[in-house]
Amino acid sequence: MDLLRFITAGSVDDGKSTLIGRLLYDSKSILVDQLEAIERQTKNKANGEIDPALLTDGLRAEREQGITIDVAYKYFSTPKRKFIIADAPGHIQYTRNMVTGASNSELIIVLIDARQGVVEQTRRHSIIASLLRIPKVVVAINKMDLVDFSEDVYNNIVIDYTQIAAKLGLKDVTYVPISALNGDNIVDKTDSMPWYKGLPLLEFLETVEIAENINLSQGRFPVQYVIRPQTEELHDYRGYAGKIISGTYKVGEPVTVLPAGIQTTVDRIEHNFKDVSTAHAPQSIVLHLTDDVDVSRGDVIVPTAFLPKQSNELEVLLCWMDTKPLLSGNKYQLQLNSSRVRAVVKNIEYKIDVNTLENIPFDGTVKLNEVVKATIRTAVALPYDSYADLRANGGAILIDETSNITVGACMIQ
Structure with a gap:
């Protein structure tokens, strides 16, 4: 049985946690004690129904604020496939969390609130998906029950997102109208949207081809x-x-x-x-x-x-993940797969606006969640591949030598 790693992303309150909770609940991937705990927490609800979001928002602070503030990983399986889900935060200040969750994902589910349509966060998450070369994109248009399951609303959002996908070079995009709270088109097809001819979300995830994403020619x-x-x-x-x-x-x-x-x-x-x-x-x-x-x-x-490329100077796109700013000339350790070597950030060319993909002049420092084009010099020459050609040998991390904290994610160019 193969394994599909995917990430969910969207704006705050688009329903990411509810969607994941619904997948876990409807696929019967919840332990009995977890289910009993959730049932106790939802006893006071008027309709007595379980809130699927409570299955994923494990931190008290998250529930109090109604947001997911870290990357939460969940595992579930069906008779056809195993899954690992990364639930990324929706706020703009958590770009680093999305990069972390998306780095090993083969598919991204971009949630869109049917009432709001394509918004700034939708574009930002799609840009990050394109930067990280995630092979497959599913646009889940959620809360269709709140727009009377309107086919016109769905079609308009598809038209808007198709333009974004074309601009970013996202080629393999699938659209699914859903209601995560009610379970419409999650595990089974709903009668509420007879105009939708595609697969329900879980069936699509079970059958989508992922073997083609594994490079079987360049041995590493x-x-x-x-x-x-x-x-x-x-x-x-x-x-x-x-x-x-x-x-x-x-x-x-x-x-x-x-x-x-x-x-x-x-x-x-x-x-x-x-x-x-x-x-x-x-x-x-x-x-x-x-x-x-x-x-x-x-x-x-x-x-x-x-043979791969080999050099001690790497051109990278770098997402900065530390609260302490990055300065040109700072020294770190760079880890590429099992190899860890000393490195220095030699030069920073420009910043990248993750909302527009425009290049911004470098102003001297790189702050948390910013993405830059940089040159990193390593103590020894490393064998590597371009991230665009071979993600498995083109992604690296920067580690602070003192604290041993991961401070940057690198996509080698």
């Missing part, structure tokens, strides 16, 4: 751990454990160990404690090489025929 295998038991039974055992983030590996295939550039061949591949002749993304394996070469955590083993 970051080494996470070197296995050397050095026991009497396994005296000569040397295996390199990690996850194939893209591509396919075969026994006997010529490979190169980067950044050293050492060439060798694949001797054995272990997957689930068995020897296999081939392995592919996103499998976790133990790789054995023909030659006894020096390989450490952070090195990347790649097919010699598909």
Whole structure:
């Protein structure tokens, strides 16, 4: 059974938490004690119905303010697929939270209040989705019950968003009219909108193709751990454990160990404690090489025929996530997959307005939630790919050396 990671985004009160709660409730992915706790909290409601939003808004402060203030991850499954949902905040000051939640997502659900239509937050979240190269977009037009399930309202919003999608290069966009509170078009098709001929939301999520998003040609295998038991039974055992983030590996295939550039061949591949002749993304394996070469955590083993770029100067789009401003010349640690090296932000060219995608002149500092185009110099040359070409090997983070806090998300250009 495959796994779909997706993120929900929208303006405050568009119904993100209600939608996720409805998916969890209607797919029967709620523990009995959770359900009993929610039922106790909704006893005082006039109609006695469960508020689905309470299943996701776990923090007391969130409920008091009626907003989601952090990225909340939820897991659920159906007989057809497993899901991990990231619920991102709607406020503009939480851009960093959306970037965090969207970085590993294969699909984004952009919620739009049918009464409000396309608003500034809709454009901002769509821009971030385009910057992060999220492959698939679902526009869920919510609260259709409050506009009398009007087909004209739905069509007008589709027309407005289609223009945004065309401008941003969002090609795979699906539109679904829903009422998250009442469950219309969430799990089952509703009789209230007979004019809608598409799938209900959950059925679409269960059947949408995601395998095409996995690159099976450019092999990238970051080494996470070197296995050397050095026991009497396994005296000569040397295996390199990690996850194939893209591509396919075969026994006997010529490979190169980067950044050293050492060439060798694949001797054995272990997957689930068995020897296999081939392995592919996103499998976790133990790789054995023909030659006894020096390989450490952070090195990347790649097919010699598909070498990545390699440099100690990286051009990046950087989303700043720290309350302490970024200054040109600041030193950090940069982590790309399992490799962590010292780095310095050498130059900042300009800022990017996440509401318009326009370039803004750099004014000397970068504040929380701002996105900039920058150059980062690393202590050693790193093997990398453009984020646009291969997200798995093109996204990195900046880490504060003192506090060990993640302060920036980088999309390598």
